[in-house]
Amino acid sequence: MNAEDYEGAARDFSTAIALSPSIADPYFNRAQANRQLGKPDVALADFTMAITLEPNNKMFWLNRAQAYFDDELYHRAITDYTRALELDPTLSIARMGRGISLGEKGKFDESAADFTALLEADPNDDDSRYNRGKAYYEMGQLDDALSDFNLILAHDPAYAKARLHRALVRLDLKRPAEAWTDLQSLQRAGFQLPPEILDRVPTSLRSLP
Numbered sequence: 001m002n003a004e005d006y007e008g009a010a011r012d013f014s015t016a017i018a019l020s021p022s023i024a025d026p027y028f029n030r031a032q033a034n035r036q037l038g039k040p041d042v043a044l045a046d047f048t049m050a051i052t053l054e055p056n057n058k059m060f061w062l063n064r065a066q067a068y069f070d071d072e073l074y075h076r077a078i079t080d081y082t083r084a085l086e087l088d089p090t091l092s093i094a095r096m097g098r099g100i101s102l103g104e105k106g107k108f109d110e111s112a113a114d115f116t117a118l119l120e121a122d123p124n125d126d127d128s129r130y131n132r133g134k135a136y137y138e139m140g141q142l143d144d145a146l147s148d149f150n151l152i153l154a155h156d157p158a159y160a161k162a163r164l165h166r167a168l169v170r171l172d173l174k175r176p177a178e179a180w181t182d183l184q185s186l187q188r189a190g191f192q193l194p195p196e197i198l199d200r201v202p203t204s205l206r207s208l209p
Contacts, residue, residue: 001029006036024054031063040071058087062094074101092118099131108135126152130162137169145169160186164193171200180205 001009013030020026031046047064054060065080081098084091099114115132118125133148149166152159163182170179180201183193198206 001033004036006033009033010037022053024050024057024060027053028060028063031067035067035070040067043067056087058084058091058094061087062091062097065094065097069097069101072104074104077101078105090121092121096128096131099128099135103131103135103138106138108138111135112139126156126159126162130159130165133162133165137165142169142173146173158189160189160191164191164197168197171197176201176205 010030010033013026013033016023016026017030027046028050031043031050034040034043034046044064044067047060047067050057050060051064061080061084065077065084068074068077068080078098078101081094081101084094085098088094095114095118099111099118102108102111102114112132112135115128115135118128119132122128129148129152133145133152136142136145136148146166146169149162149169152162153166156162163186167179167182167186170176170182183198183201186193
């Protein structure tokens, strides 16, 4: 595994399983190897077997959740992330994954709650703040979204996703000049902006030097 010989690793883990089929770790490790080999269905079957054999192992639940997440099976990912958090409420990667998954399913209030919990543990977690800002934006809580994006950009002006979303918030708040400032900054940094966003900026502003 460490040498990235995933086919060889999978073969060895299969031998270990044949020798000791009631031990969970070889199933878990073979699942990891098969994920690297692009065999998600095989990996999920092994994660499930590992969980069956050792149902209180938070890492087994977490990794199956991430496999579901990668396959965009967000409803299943949410269930597994939740179980991992029941076993260890401090597992921040599970809370982050669940928060994103909840957002993908349109459950923005629950998504924002997960990112708020992460920010309570680490107020400098810009990724959690960005994702919470997006959830606020989707819920129409524009002032809260703007506050989060402002905080990110105050100490990391290069956080492009936050700048783009701040521009969207400013457009929704009918502050096109401020939005155009953000969009121009992104253009100067080499980002290609979607025409549907640029079209929301009045032509009179876009024509200014």
